[in-house]
Amino acid sequence: MLDQTHTPAAALAGLSVSIRDLTLSFGSVTVLKDLNLDIGNGEFLVLLGASGCGKSTLLNCIAGLIEPTGGQIFISGQNVTWAEPSARGIGMVFQSYALYPQMTVEGNLSFGLRNAGVARDEIARRVARAAEILQLQPLLKRKPAALSGGQRQRVAIGRALVRDVDVFLFDEPLSNLDAKLRAELRVEIKRLHQNLKNTMIYVTHDQIEAMTLADRIAIMKGGIVQQLAAPLEIYNRPANLYVAGFIGSPPMNFLKGRLENRLFKGAITVPMADYDFTTAPTDGEVVFGIRPEHVALGAAAETSPIRTEITVEVIEPMGADTLIWTAIGTDPFRIRIDGQTRIAPGDRLTIGFDPACASLFDAKTENRL
Amino acid sequence: MIDAPFPRTLSGPAGSRPRTRIAPKRLMIYAALLIVSVYYLLPLWVMVMTSLKGMPEIRMGNIFAPPVEITFEPWVKAWSSACTGLNCDGLSRGFWNSVMIVVPSVVISIAVASVNGYALVNWKFRGSEVFFTILLFGAFIPYQVMIYPLVIILRELGLMGSVWGLVLVHTIFGMPIITLLFRNYFASLPEELFKAARVDGAGFWGIFLRVLVPMSLPIFTVAVILQITGIWNDFLFGVIYTKPDTYPMTVQLNNIVNSVQGVKEYNVNMAATLLTGLVPLSIYLISGKLFVRGIAAGAVKG
Numbered sequence: 077m078l079d080q081t082h083t084p085a086a087a088l089a090g091l092s093v094s095i096r097d098l099t100l101s102f103g104s105v106t107v108l109k110d111l112n113l114d115i116g117n118g119e120f121l122v123l124l125g126a127s128g129c130g131k132s133t134l135l136n137c138i139a140g141l142i143e144p145t146g147g148q149i150f151i152s153g154q155n156v157t158w159a160e161p162s163a164r165g166i167g168m169v170f171q172s173y174a175l176y177p178q179m180t181v182e183g184n185l186s187f188g189l190r191n192a193g194v195a196r197d198e199i200a201r202r203v204a205r206a207a208e209i210l211q212l213q214p215l216l217k218r219k220p221a222a223l224s225g226g227q228r229q230r231v232a233i234g235r236a237l238v239r240d241v242d243v244f245l246f247d248e249p250l251s252n253l254d255a256k257l258r259a260e261l262r263v264e265i266k267r268l269h270q271n272l273k274n275t276m277i278y279v280t281h282d283q284i285e286a287m288t289l290a291d292r293i294a295i296m297k298g299g300i301v302q303q304l305a306a307p308l309e310i311y312n313r314p315a316n317l318y319v320a321g322f323i324g325s326p327p328m329n330f331l332k333g334r335l336e337n338r339l340f341k342g343a344i345t346v347p348m349a350d351y352d353f354t355t356a357p358t359d360g361e362v363v364f365g366i367r368p369e370h371v372a373l374g375a376a377a378e379t380s381p382i383r384t385e386i387t388v389e390v391i392e393p394m395g396a397d398t399l400i401w402t403a404i405g406t407d408p409f410r411i412r413i414d415g416q417t418r419i420a421p422g423d424r425l426t427i428g429f430d431p432a433c434a435s436l437f438d439a440k441t442e443n444r445l
Numbered sequence: 446m447i448d449a450p451f452p453r454t455l456s457g458p459a460g461s462r463p464r465t466r467i468a469p470k471r472l473m474i475y476a477a478l479l480i481v482s483v484y485y486l487l488p489l490w491v492m493v494m495t496s497l498k499g500m501p502e503i504r505m506g507n508i509f510a511p512p513v514e515i516t517f518e519p520w521v522k523a524w525s526s527a528c529t530g531l532n533c534d535g536l537s538r539g540f541w542n543s544v545m546i547v548v549p550s551v552v553i554s555i556a557v558a559s560v561n562g563y564a565l566v567n568w569k570f571r572g573s574e575v576f577f578t579i580l581l582f583g584a585f586i587p588y589q590v591m592i593y594p595l596v597i598i599l600r601e602l603g604l605m606g607s608v609w610g611l612v613l614v615h616t617i618f619g620m621p622i623i624t625l626l627f628r629n630y631f632a633s634l635p636e637e638l639f640k641a642a643r644v645d646g647a648g649f650w651g652i653f654l655r656v657l658v659p660m661s662l663p664i665f666t667v668a669v670i671l672q673i674t675g676i677w678n679d680f681l682f683g684v685i686y687t688k689p690d691t692y693p694m695t696v697q698l699n700n701i702v703n704s705v706q707g708v709k710e711y712n713v714n715m716a717a718t719l720l721t722g723l724v725p726l727s728i729y730l731i732s733g734k735l736f737v738r739g740i741a742a743g744a745v746k747g
Contacts, residue, residue, distance in 0.1 A: 141640050162646030174637035178659035187655075188645035235645070247637075 088153045092117045092275035093138060093243055098147035100130075100137060100299075107133050108299040111147070118273045122286040125296035126322070131279045132247055134296070138277065139168050139245050152242045162191070164243075167236025171248040173228040175220040181207075181231050182216040188239050199238075206234040209268070226257045233268070246278040250285065262288060283323055287311070295319050313435070317442040320365050320435055326399060326410045328365045332439065335362040340436070343405025344384050350432045354444055361439035368399065368412040370433040373425060380428025386411075388423045400425075496520065496715035503711050519712035523720055527713055529700035530689055536717055539697030543677060543724075545608050546693055550615035551672040555665065558620055562627025563653050567639050577628065584621035592685060599686060606688040614686055615676045623668050630664040631657065666735040674725040694721050 088094050093115040100108040107130050115121050123131040136142040138149060140161035148157045156164045175184050185206055189199045207213045210230045220228055229249055236244050246265070250258045266289055269276055280286055286293050287307045294304045295318075303315035314320035320328045333342025336359050340346040346364065348357075372380055386409065390401040393415060400411040400419065411427060419425070436445040491508050496519050498512040525535040532538060564570075565577050595614060596605065604610030634657065642652040658665075683693040692700070698721045702714045729736070 136640075139640075139644060141643060160646075161640075161644045166644065168641065168644045170637040170641060172635050172637050174635060174641035176638070176642070176656050176660075178656075187642075187647070191646035191651060232641075235641070239645075 088150055090116060091150070092119065092152060093277065094150040095134075095138070096148040096150070098134070098137060098144050098149065100133060100142065100144050106299065108137070108144070111299070111301065113294065113301065113304070115275055115277065118275055120269050120276045120278065120289055120291045122290035122293045123277065123279045123296060124281070124283065124286040124293050124322075126281060129296040130299035131281075131296045133299075135168075135245050135247055135277060135279045138164075138243075139166055140164050162188070165241045166243045166245055167239050167241040168245040168247065169229070169232045169236055169249045171251050173220070173225075173232045173252070175228055175231055175235075177220055180217050180219055181212060181223070181234075184220065184231055185212075185216075185234050185238050188235065192239075202238045202240065206237040209237065209271075210234045225253050226261060229253065229261060230264075233265070237272075242275060244274050244276040246276065246280075248280055249278075250282070251280070258285075265289065283325065287323075295322060313444065314365075315444050317363060317365075317437045320437065324367055326368050326412065328367050328435070329371075329404075329407070329409045331364040331366075331404055331407045331409075333362060333364055335359055335436070335445070340364050340431075343407065344382070346382050346431050346434070348431055348434075348436065350381070350430075351434065351436060352432070353436075357436075357445055362445065363437040363439050363442075365435040365437065366429050366433065368410040371411045371413075371427050371429045373411070373413050373417065373427055377426050377428030381430055383426055383428040385424060385426050388419055388421050388425060390421060391419055492715045492719060496712050496719060498712055500708070500710065500712060519710070519716040520720070522710075523701070523713045523717035527701045527710075527717060529692075529697050529704065532689070536694060536697055536701070536720055539692055539694035540720075542608065542687075542691050542697075543694040546611050546615065546683075547673055547676050549609075549612045550619070550676050551669060553612070554616040554619035554623055554672055555668045557616070558623035558668070559627045559658075559661075559665070560653065561620070561624040562629075563631050563657060564649075565624070565628045566631040567652070568649065577624075580621050580624055582621075584625070588618070588681065592681075596685070605686065606691065608687070608691050611682060611686045611691075611693070614682050615672075615679070618682075619672055619675070623672065626668055626671075627661075627664060630661060634660070663735060663738045666732055666738075670728055670732055670736055673728050677724050 091114050093113070095111060095113040098108055098111040098113075099106070111134065113121075113134075123134060125131045133142060137144050138151075140156065140159060144157070148155060150156065151164050151166065154165075161168075176187060179187065182203060185203045186199045189202065194202075203216075204213075207216060210233060212227075212230060212234055215223060215227060215231070220231065223231065229252075232249070249265070250261055253261060262285055265276075265278075269289075278285070278289060290307050292304060293307055293310055295302045295310065297318055303310055303319045305313075305315075310319060310323055314323060314328075317330070321330075331340075331342045331344070333340050335341075335348070335357060338348045338351075338357060340348055340362065342364060377383060384404065386402040386404065388400055388402055392399040392401070395415050397412050397415045398417060398419065400413060402409050402411065413419075437443065438445055487509075494511055495503060495508065497515050497517070499514065499516050499518070502513060523535055524537055526533055527535045561580075565573055599605040599610045599613070602610070602613075604613060638656065639652060642656045647655065677693075678695060679693070680695045680699065683696045684699075687693065687696070698717050701717050
C-alpha cells in the first residue's frame with residue numbers, strides 16, 4: 077500500500093469527512109469491515125439501515141466515541157483517528173437529546189464553549205446567535221425538564237451549533253418525537269442545512285427522513301455500505317435486492333422467474349428489451365421487481381407495454397391513495413392507486429406497467445442486473 | 446339513528462363504583478397495622494417514660510405508666526456526668542468522638558466510592574469488570590477475618606487507637622457497597638449524556654463534577670444516610686481499634702449501661718441510649734423524602 081500513500085492534503089481536497097478502510101470489531105464480532113466513505117464539503121449524507129446494521133456505530137467512530145480497530149478517519153483534512161471527540165471539529169445530536177438536566181438551556185448551549193475556554197462575550201454572542209436561529213430565546217433560562225420534546229431537540233441541535241464546527245452528526249435525532257413534530261423538525265433541519273451549508277451526517281432508520289433530507293444516502297447492512305447514491309438514484313435503480321426492499325413504502329413487488337434471451341419468464345412474461353442492463357445479461361434465475369406505485373390501472377393500463385389481469389384480495393384505503401393486495405402466481409403483489417378509485421375485494425382488474433421502470437436482480441448474488 | 450324516545454342512561458352500573466367507608470377488609474388491615482405499631486413502639490414508650498422518672502418512682506414498678514413527676518436529671522447526667530471507667534464526663538466525650546469519626550469517614554468513603562462507580566461505568570478499562578468483582582467480593586468477606594490483620598496494619602501505620610485509624614477502617618469497609626450503589630446509579634443514567642459531555646470537551650473530572658454529580662443528589666443522600674447510620678451504630682470496630690479516650694458513643698454507652706459498680710440507674714441508661722440513637726433517627730427524619738427518592742431512583746428512571 078506504500079506506493080498508494082498520498083499526502084492527505086491532495087487526496088482530501090474538497091472532502092469534509094473521509095473514512096478509509098475503517099474496521100471495528102469487538103472480540104470475534106466484526107461490526108464494521110473495511111468501510112470507505114468520502115463526504116464532500118457541505119454535503120448532507122444519511123446513513124440508513126435497520127437496527128444493528130452498524131450505522132450508529134459508524135457515527136460514533138466518526139465522533140471519536142468508539143475507538144476503531146483499524147483504518148483512518150479524516151475530518152477537514154486532518155487525521156483525527158486518535159483525536160478526542162472535542163478536538164475533531166464535530167457537533168453531535170443524540171436521539172435522547174442528552175441535555176444536562178441540571179443546567180438551563182443557556183448552560184447547556186454554553187457548556188462546550190466554557191470547557192474550551194472561550195471568552196465570555198464570545199460565548200454570549202454565539203449562544204445568542206444559536207438561540208436566534210433555533211428560536212430558543214424565550215427558553216434560555218429554563219431547565220430541560222420544562223421543555224417539550226421538540227424544544228429539547230432544538231436545544232440539542234443548538235448545542236452543536238454554538239461550537240461552530242464543520243461537521244454535524246445526528247444520531248436518530250427525531251426518533252423520540254411524535255409523527256407531527258418529526259415532520260416539522262425534519263423540515264427545520266433541512267432549512268438549517270440550506271442556511272449553514274455545513275457537512276451533516278445523519279443516522280436514521282426512517283426512509284422518509286433519508287429520502288427527504290439527503291444529498292446522498294448510504295444504505296448499510298451488516299456493517300457494509302450496500303449502496304451510496306442520491307435518493308432518487310437509490311429509489312429508481314436500487315443496487316441489490318436488500319436496497320430495493322428497504323427503500324419504498326410499501327416495498328417493491330418481487331416476482332421470481334428466469335431470464336432467457338432478454339425475456340423475463342415467470343408467472344407473467346415480460347420482454348426486457350427496454351430495460352437498462354448494467355452489464356450484458358446472461359440467462360438464469362432472476363427476480364423481477366416493480367414498485368407498487370409504478371403499476372397502472374384502467375385506461376393507463378391499456379396503453380402500458382405489459383398487461384395482466386389480477387383479482388383484488390384486500391384493499392387498504394389511506395385517503396390520498398389506496399393499496400391493493402393481490403398475487404401474481406404465488407408471489408404477493410401490491411398496487412398503489414389513487415385514493416378516489418372505487419374498488420372492492422374480488423374485483424377483476426387489468427393492470428399494466430412499463431419494464432423500463434422495473435428492476436431486475438440476479439437471484440443468486442441479489443445484485444442488480 | 447333511532448328516532449324513538451330512548452332513555453339516555455340505562456339501568457345498571459354507571460360511573461365510578463361506589464365505595465363503602467370502612468370495608469371489613471380495611472378493618473383487618475388497620476387492626477394488624479395497629480397491633481404491629483404498638484408492638485414496635487412499646488419499648489420506645491417504656492424507654493422515654495423511664496428516662497423521665499426519678500429512681501424512687503422506677504423502683505415502684507409500673508414501667509408502662511407515665512412519670513408522676515417529670516425530671517430531666519437523668520438526661521443531663523447521661524450527657525455530662527455519667528461515669529465510664531475513670532472518666533466521669535458522661536456521653537458527651539463519646540458523642541464528639543463519634544462525630545470526629547463519622548464526618549471524615551462519610552466524606553472520604555463517598556468521595557472515593559462515587560468516583561469508583563463513575564469510572565467503572567463510564568471509563569471501562571481493561572480488567573474493570575474483574576476489579577469490580579473483587580471489590581464486590583470484599584463486601585461478602587466476614588469482618589471477623591479481617592480484624593486481626595487490620596490491627597497489625599494500623600499498628601504499623603501508627604494509627605492504632607486513634608480516631609483516624611477508625612476512620613480508615615470505616616472508609617475501607619464502606620467502599621464495596623457504596624461503590625456498588627454509585628455504579629448502579631451511574632449505569633442507569635443515559636450513556637448519551639456522557640457522550641454528549643465528551644463531545645462538549647469535558648474531561649474525566651469535568652463530566653463527573655459538572656454533569657453527573659449535580660444530577661445525583663438522591664443517590665448521594667442514600668449513601669450519606671447509609672454511611673452515617675452504619676458508622677454511627679458501629680460497635681465492633683470502635684471497641685477494637687480505639688482506646689478509652691477515643692471510644693465512639695456506642696462503646697461508651699455500653700460502658701455506662703454495663704458498669705457493674707453501684708446502683709443500676711435505669712433512667713440514666715435509658716436516657717443515654719436514647720441520646721445515642723437520636724443521631725441516626727434525626728438523619729432519617731430530616732432526609733425522609735430524599736431517601737425514598739434515592740432508593741427508588743435506580744429502579745424507576747430508564
